[in-house]
Amino acid sequence: MSTAELHTLTGAYALHALPEDERVAFERHLGACEACAQEVRELSATAARLGLAVSATPPPAxxxxxxxxxxxxxxxxxxxxxxxxxxxxxxxxxxxxxxxxxxxxxxxxxxxxxxxxxxxxxxxxxxxTDRAQRHNEQVARVLTAPDARTTAADLGDGARGTVVVSRSVNKAVFLASDMAHPPDGKVYQLWFDEGGTMRSAGLMNPAATDDAVLMDGPLDRASGMGITVEPAGGSDRPTSAPVALMEFETA
Structure with a gap:
């Protein structure tokens, strides 16, 4: 999908009407496009006001x-x-x-x-729907934060990873593109790196090669992140060599 086409998806994204692949692609674009970020904020606020205006009580059972x-x-x-x-x-x-x-x-x-x-x-x-809406709103809040910082890395075999952090929101979002599926019974697990101590930040969807993950937990003192391959359900601490290690952009 071209950049010009991505610019036209702000309305559909604000209404949570994009299919999964387009949503992930747009969220990657959103992290680098301030014009689209501002438009998403304005359209989301308008949609919320319109939703309240047309609410109605359902008929009797x-x-x-x-x-x-x-x-x-x-x-x-x-x-x-x-x-x-x-x-x-x-x-x-x-x-x-x-x-x-x-x-x-x-x-x-x-x-x-x-x-x-x-x-x-x-x-x-x-x-x-409420859970998906809250997830999308939190992702958009990180991606559109004034202090959002982006770090990208090559994950091998054509895969690409991008992490966006916001100290003011105290959250991070990991965007994956073209990642290979993990082995059967395994899952990609994300970690916050706090001075060499790895803190679990959630699991990726093993069925998705493109994904936008709101990392679990606060950003706090984390200065980077890692990705490992873990048994289904995840681990308390990393049990494999890292697929990737990424330092957060600070400037």
Whole structure:
């Protein structure tokens, strides 16, 4: 994707509407383009205000509507006379009324279950969207910080790594491009280097060759970072030779 095309993605990025590959490419571009960074900040603020302006309360649940409908099903009257036996037509009508009521109850239960399931799915989707939005906002905050500093390194086999740090935000973002997949059962783990002591800074997505990772934990006194190959789930301390060691830009 050309630089000219990247300049046109600010609106889609602010609305979290970019596919994964374009999002990663744009975030790499965002770290070096102050014009796009400023536009993203302005568009994100506008989108947030518009979202608040159009918020609305959802309609009542389907389950409640079905339960109200059940109350309108007419019950068959009892047969006339204390000892009277119901006619065959009355018995059939009674059975059908019972079946109808049972069907309504079953429908209410089913619709109630579907409503609960749909509500849970919607809540899960909202939570996932919220997590992605918070991640993107934090990444953008680091990349667009006035004191953001960038360091890039060749990771071998055509792979490229870039780390952006902001002391004012106290966070770092690692951007990877064309990284080889780790071996089966392994994962790339990121580390903050604090005077030779390595502190875990999170795991990369083993399925992604291009990735934008908000490094876990505060920047604090870290002066650099490292990448190692670790067992799935990560390690408490590095267990392999580093794939890369990068010093943070300080000026």
């Amino acid at each position: 389907l389950r409640e509507r079905v339960l109200r409908k059940i109350t309108t099903v007419r019950q068959e009257p009892p047969p006339h006379g204390r000892g009277a036996r119901p006619t065959s037509s009355a018995r059939r009508a009674g059975r059908w009324s019972t079946y109808a009521l049972a069907a309504c109850v079953a429908a209410a239960a089913a619709f109630g279950g579907v409503a609960v399931w749909q509500n849970q799915v919607a809540q899960d989707a909202r939570q996932e």
